[in-house]
Amino acid sequence: SGRQCMVQHISLPKPILKKTIAPRPSSARSTDEDIQGSKDALIQDLEKKLRSKEARRRTGQKLSYEERMARRLLGPDGATYMFDQELCDSLDQVSSQREGQSSQGRHHSGADEKKNEGSAIQEKCYAPRFLQIPPDLTVEEGRFCRIDFKVGGLPTPDVTWYLDGKAIRPDDYHKMLVCEKAMHSFIIEIVTVHHAGVYECVAQNRAGESRFSMRLDVIAQEALRPPTFVQKMLNSRALEGDTVRLECKVDASPPPQLFWKKDKDMLRIDPQRMSLYQDGSGRQCLLIERVVKSDAGWYTLSAINEAGMSTCNARLDISSEYPETSSSL
Numbered sequence: 001s002g003r004q005c006m007v008q009h010i011s012l013p014k015p016i017l018k019k020t021i022a023p024r025p026s027s028a029r030s031t032d033e034d035i036q037g038s039k040d041a042l043i044q045d046l047e048k049k050l051r052s053k054e055a056r057r058r059t060g061q062k063l064s065y066e067e068r069m070a071r072r073l074l075g076p077d078g079a080t081y082m083f084d085q086e087l088c089d090s091l092d093q094v095s096s097q098r099e100g101q102s103s104q105g106r107h108h109s110g111a112d113e114k115k116n117e118g119s120a121i122q123e124k125c126y127a128p129r130f131l132q133i134p135p136d137l138t139v140e141e142g143r144f145c146r147i148d149f150k151v152g153g154l155p156t157p158d159v160t161w162y163l164d165g166k167a168i169r170p171d172d173y174h175k176m177l178v179c180e181k182a183m184h185s186f187i188i189e190i191v192t193v194h195h196a197g198v199y200e201c202v203a204q205n206r207a208g209e210s211r212f213s214m215r216l217d218v219i220a221q222e223a224l225r226p227p228t229f230v231q232k233m234l235n236s237r238a239l240e241g242d243t244v245r246l247e248c249k250v251d252a253s254p255p256p257q258l259f260w261k262k263d264k265d266m267l268r269i270d271p272q273r274m275s276l277y278q279d280g281s282g283r284q285c286l287l288i289e290r291v292v293k294s295d296a297g298w299y300t301l302s303a304i305n306e307a308g309m310s311t312c313n314a315r316l317d318i319s320s321e322y323p324e325t326s327s328s329l
Contacts, residue, residue, distance in 0.1 A: 127208030128153035130201075131182065136214050141221040145188040149201065151210070152182050157203040161186055164197045193218050226308025227252035230282075233299065233314035238291050240320055246286040246299055248312050256303040260286065263297045293318045 132150035139145045151157060159176065161168040170176050175187040188195055196218040202211045231249035238244050250256065260267040260276070269276070277285040288295055300313040 124154055125205070125207040126152070126154040128157040128203035128205055128210040130203065130210055130212055133201075133212045134214055136216070138217040138219065139191045140219045141191055141193060143191050145191050145195075145216070147186040147199075147214070148183065149186075149212075150181075150183050151203045153203065153205050153207065153210075155205050157205040157209075159184060160202045160204070162200040162202070163195075165200075191218055193220050222253045224305075224307040225251070225253040227256045227303035227305060227310040229303070229310060229312040232312050233301070235315045235317075237317045237319070240292055240318060241290055244288045244291050244295075244316060246288075246314060246316070247284065248301060249281070249283045250301075250303045250310070250312075251282050252303060252305050252307070254305055255282075256305040258284065259302045259304070261300040261302070264300075267299070288316075291316075291318055293320075 128151055130149060130151050132148070134147050134149055137145065137147070151159065161174075161176070168174055173189050175185075175189070177185040177187065179185060186199075186201070196216055198213055198215050200211055200213045202209060228251050229248055230251050231247070233246050233248045236244055236246065250258075258278075260269075262268075273289045273291075275287045277287065284301060286299065286301075296316055296318040298313055298315050300311055302309065302311045
């Protein structure tokens with residue numbers, strides 16, 4: 001058949017002997033000839049062949065006998081893969097040899113690279129330096145306290161706080177925050193009298209350390225005491241037109257609020273005749289001048305603070321004249 005004839009026709013041609021190319025004579029100081037025979041030259045030749053074959057496929061130029069036979073037996077795609085793979089294998093062998101040599105060179109230069117890297121790191125180290133430090137502070141007991149400061153350094157320094165020489169560890173009452181742009185904050189959630197003292201802040205890195213000190217004073221909060229009348233008002237009797245003083249003394253912490261009443265109603269102070277006085281010892285006084293009969297009644301003083309409440313009262317009687325003393329004849 002026609003196909004058998006074609007196969008016989010394909011198998012009949014004699015193998016073509018490859019031509020031996022004579023080496024080119026060397027010429028002095030020629031770049032191409034200096035690399036001739038070297039691995040770089042071989043790689044260049046193989047790359048040129050690949051580009052040449054690809055160009056011929058695209059432009060439709062005449063193929064070699066081996067390429068034409070391969071296309072007939074394997075098809076266009078198979079023939080292209082076969083020739084390209086052959087060249088790629090050659091390239092891989094040469095590339096592996098070059099990588100082996102370059103790895104030896106890198107091995108010898110590794111120590112120098114580490115030395116250079118170490119010197120570069122050493123150059124980038126800067127000892128800590130405080131750019132902003134807080135002043136001494138005074139805080140009331142039970143308040144919130146925040147101490148802000150700014151520190152620079154490379155690498156970023158570690159910060160430790162000390163109170164009277166004893167290191168402070170972060171816990172539920174002490175917070176140490178790092179904010180943006182090297183700002184730091186030391187926070188005491190609830191200040192007590194035990195937080196008073198001299199604080200020292202130490203910043204450290206491998207290039208050195210820096211420190212500053214500050215003092216924190218705490219104003220102690222007095223213990224709460226409910227009002228107590230240590231001196232009570234006394235009942236009084238007066239004539240119309242006299243002056244009456246209703247006095248008492250109350251002790252409490254904090255100082256209490258005071259409310260005066262007359263016969264269960266809030267006392268209306270007549271500025272023409274009545275005055276209220278008190279001093280720092282807790283003494284209270286209601287002064288009534290030119291008393292009238294309507295001033296008679298029960299007077300009550302109520303003292304109230306956060307710890308409790310207490311009251312004190314007394315009666316005031318007003319008469320037109322003192323009762324006469326009868327004598328026997």
